[in-house]
Amino acid sequence: MEFILSPWPWYISGPLIALVLFLLTMMGKRFGMSSNLRTMCTLCGADKHAEFFKFDWKAQRWNLLVVVGVVIGGFIGHFFLSNGDEVAISKNTIDRLKDLGFNGAGKEYLPTELFGAEVFSDPKMLFFLVVGGFLVGFGARYAGGCTSGHAISGLSNLQLPSLIAVIGFFIGGLFMVHVLFPIIF
Template identity: 70%
Template sequence: MLQAVFLISGLFVQNKNMNWILEPWPWYVSGPLIALTMFLLIFMGRQFGMSSNLRTMCSMCGADRKADFFDFDWKAQQWNLLVVLGAVIGGFIAHFYLSDAPTTVAISSETIQDLNNLGFESAGNAYLPTELFSTSVFSEPLTIVLLLIGGVLIGFGARYAGGCTSGHAISGLSNLQIPSLIAVIGFFIGGLVMIHFLYPLIF
């Protein structure tokens, strides 16, 4: 299966008329594609969301015997697990086979300077700052503790809030849900508070 995908991808790359697939797509292309996806999901009575898979996987592992929260028909959510698998495979193919873009990130010089002031010297050189995502960070006990605490807060918080950024910002707002609008506003406020107040205190 993957070999067939790689073969097709190679044919696309070799075709000069398909060079557009190697470049970032503009908002007026990716936006309607997201809207089309949401329309199909709404039509089928399903709701898109990545963090809901955490609950599904816990239920699959038998967590429903310990907590009522996980006692539901997880088989009805198998399609969403395929979405996650497709996102991983698609990201791998896009990065290694369908991308000739440089590793640098196109962000403003002011943003790079602000990030440098916060200690992110790799800002603009990669999508993931090496100060947080390189293998060397696992040699620092403080970083390991922060990653564990952050993972628990993200995992628990997303389900406690009824969804993550994809569940609320994409699915929720598409369904004109007021709680999702409040959640999205909270996402932005939380990010600003973290980067301007909490991050300098922690690091």
């Protein structure tokens, strides 16, 4: 029972991810989360307003199960599989985050200063959420997929554009964390 309630080691979870990707490849499917947004927008009628959303969404029904699985898996992971331990990050990182005003650093996975409901009443934070959401959405479409699609599915298929995209994601993330983030906060 201890194995089920503790985080799975890489040598269990890694091969399981590889097995899922192998099965998807054999079925002619590609994994990625941003394509689900396109499917959901089409289901809500966006195909009546933009050519981009005019496609056979029924062929992507299987991928909507990924979204349902992520939500259910997140719920189960948070409420039934979390053991309450602190987040495993270095003391230096915790100290740096606390210097930037993130008081829950090392205790919570998502800082409430960025992801709590109170950010919607702060104009500065609301601005950053809207601009950040736009940039992530634009970047995912411009790159031809999101981080999960390129890093998991694209790299496993040895696609050069996915390698370039993943390198760009990492460079952008490092630039944000080490350059822009301290300026903004």
